[in-house]
Amino acid sequence: MNSLVSGPCFPFEFLHAEIIQYEKQREAEQIEKRKNWIEQMRDNPQVEVSLLDEQLKSVKQVFIQGNAETRLEALGYRVGFVLVEKIAKDLPRMITELEKMKFLCKEFWTAVFGRQVDNLRTNHQGVYVVQDNKFFILNFAEGKQHVEKCAIYLAFPCGIVRGALYNLGITTLVTSSVENMPAVKFHVHMQQKS
Amino acid sequence: MSKQTKFPMGIDSKKISGELFTLTYGALVAELLRDLESPLAVNRQLDKMGYNIGLRLADDLLAKNSQIHRCTDMHQVADVLAKVALRSYLGVTAQVSNWNARNDEFSLILESNPLAEFVEVPPELAQDLRQEPCAMIVNDSPGRDDSHYHKYSQILCGAIRGALEMMHMEVQTFIVQEHSQSVEIRVKFIRILQESVPPGDD
Numbered sequence: 001m002n003s004l005v006s007g008p009c010f011p012f013e014f015l016h017a018e019i020i021q022y023e024k025q026r027e028a029e030q031i032e033k034r035k036n037w038i039e040q041m042r043d044n045p046q047v048e049v050s051l052l053d054e055q056l057k058s059v060k061q062v063f064i065q066g067n068a069e070t071r072l073e074a075l076g077y078r079v080g081f082v083l084v085e086k087i088a089k090d091l092p093r094m095i096t097e098l099e100k101m102k103f104l105c106k107e108f109w110t111a112v113f114g115r116q117v118d119n120l121r122t123n124h125q126g127v128y129v130v131q132d133n134k135f136f137i138l139n140f141a142e143g144k145q146h147v148e149k150c151a152i153y154l155a156f157p158c159g160i161v162r163g164a165l166y167n168l169g170i171t172t173l174v175t176s177s178v179e180n181m182p183a184v185k186f187h188v189h190m191q192q193k194s
Numbered sequence: 195m196s197k198q199t200k201f202p203m204g205i206d207s208k209k210i211s212g213e214l215f216t217l218t219y220g221a222l223v224a225e226l227l228r229d230l231e232s233p234l235a236v237n238r239q240l241d242k243m244g245y246n247i248g249l250r251l252a253d254d255l256l257a258k259n260s261q262i263h264r265c266t267d268m269h270q271v272a273d274v275l276a277k278v279a280l281r282s283y284l285g286v287t288a289q290v291s292n293w294n295a296r297n298d299e300f301s302l303i304l305e306s307n308p309l310a311e312f313v314e315v316p317p318e319l320a321q322d323l324r325q326e327p328c329a330m331i332v333n334d335s336p337g338r339d340d341s342h343y344h345k346y347s348q349i350l351c352g353a354i355r356g357a358l359e360m361m362h363m364e365v366q367t368f369i370v371q372e373h374s375q376s377v378e379i380r381v382k383f384i385r386i387l388q389e390s391v392p393p394g395d396d
Contacts, residue, residue: 015247
């Protein structure tokens, strides 16, 4: 996508990489802190062992909520939430879920990620699969070489998609999967309204 | 793929992608302010990120703009920064002004700040910036203590410093003032970095 590479938006990739770097670092720091804390508690004879185990469980829970991927996703959520307003502002109102998903795949995707999605599939029971064969964030590599490492690069876009859909009125859960490098599948699960 | 898809009125892909950058940056700053205890630490983190970006951005800039030749003085450096670098990455051009007598220090003035397009920095974070008069420019002692307050666009300083370091120029950069509309970045040339071969590496 030429306009993406040379346009004013290009440094986004660098910024994104830096954010990931920061979140990873932070996660490592948190793990370190947690370790120290556990050590401290172990050394402290006054605390009962059973009590400690219980505490550990809750600490772990809190920690999982604060790991790098979750935080990146939350960051993306904020961005997607705002972006969709800008993009959908002049469009006619979308009523059905399918209309909203179509909007996401056409207008939103083109505006934000630079191209239309290649494939949108659904099982008509609230699960959609959005496929982009050349997702721009993963443009740096092809093939299966770096597949394991790329998960963290997709947390932010997942958040963007979730935020956008939320602001359109659907609560979703968005995950991604990669089999072959620049191609990404986003799985969008509709959540039941409570 | 170069064919633009039919857009409904008012949607410009390039513009939105720029907004993606702006909004992402905004979300990052907000997160940093929540994570780190002092605005000073946030500035430092932003500067570091900018520096890392700048190191790589310099390569990209030279690869894509073959008309840039070796700069022999700071005037040329300033020109490239203001007219080429900022335009290609932020979509704005800057004014170069306030040269000092020795011609090794200048200000880049961005009329509009694309990073702060949708941003209002709360007054308690930006206090310092509003009270200080522009007379500060005259005072150029390097250890000036003006960094107690959050600098929203600090990442630009880091990026300029990083990019120029790739060109073997050590510079000092800091934000003199930033309002919602314009930013003034001061760039001061320190020295040329000598190319040194690591020991044992012929």
